[in-house]
Amino acid sequence: MDVLASLGLRYIKVFNMPSTRFEISYDARWDARYVKASYGAGSRVSASILPVEAFSPKSIVHVSPIPPKRACKIVERVKSKSPETLISINTWMGYIRGRRNRELLKELALKSDFFILNDSEAKALAGTQSLSTALKLLKAKMLVVTLGELGAIISREGGEVQMVPALNFPVSKVVDTTGAGDVWCGAFLAAYKVSGDIMRSVTAASIISGIKCSGWGFEKLRNLRFRGIEELIDYVIGLREGAVQKKLTDYVK
Structure with missing residues (x-):
């Protein structure tokens, strides 16, 4: 709820039920096999x-x-x-x-x-x-x-x-792909909302989902802020060129 609170809770429906939980097994290619699912509050959507x-x-x-x-x-x-x-x-x-x-x-x-x-x-x-x-x-x-x-x-x-084609975030190691598809969808739609451009929206989605996979859960995304797709692309280019510290301080708020 702390994460959602920063976005506003006006349209958030809260149920006094456990969260949706999955037990997932990944192979060497990060293909997922769902072992167990408990839908919890998700069943009320x-x-x-x-x-x-x-x-x-x-x-x-x-x-x-x-x-x-x-x-x-x-x-x-x-x-x-x-x-x-x-x-x-x-x-x-x-x-x-x-x-x-x-x-x-x-x-x-x-x-x-x-x-x-x-x-x-x-x-x-x-x-x-x-x-x-x-x-x-x-x-x-x-x-x-x-x-x-x-x-x-x-x-x-x-x-x-x-x-x-994707402009990928330079990930040295994939840590956690759980939720990467959800992140891809959210980033794609947010980018399309501000740009109306399908190709640039796919680019943004690929970058954001790559950032997500470089850490556990959504820890790598929580503090990032971009005013537009151009800033996001500049951020990745900066990382590829070695300007890591400068770009992190530019965009982490």
Whole structure:
């Protein structure tokens, strides 16, 4: 709550329940296997608790991984109250299991403005081992497939496909990738909100998620502040050129 308090608690819903917790096993490539899940307060997230009075044509609503049926209800409620509000959807491998879940996720891909998956999730949802084939099979207003340190592939309505290489944060050692996908989504949408530029937003997301992975939890992000994407890119360039101390004091507040 201390972290959230700095952002304002007006639209934060608090339940007297344990936090959502996962037990995750990672392999040498940092691919995750979920061993155990306890959803806790996360199970209470629903369309009925949305602060619809906060939505506007300039808003972006991100729906993190939740059961697809519940995600559909959230999208319907947001669009019914504020049709011009942009919606981003992200899911995870566990929700791709089952034919009905896959059908609902494919519907969400068409209803949302940004449908964000990693490459493994995209292939699983499309039912193929080929990412190229998955990009052809999955239909969305804008499909964003993240590729880790490589960047992302953007597939738009009409068949346009674009590879956006990442400008990576120079990480000497990956410490913790838990939550990197959530960080990527948040950074991407925040950058898009201020710039309206997809390519620069992917760049920002790749950098921020890389910074996150260089420490435990979100410790490397909590004190960073950037006024725009240009400052973020300057920060990374400074690190690559060896100006570490100067750049840290410039941007840590």
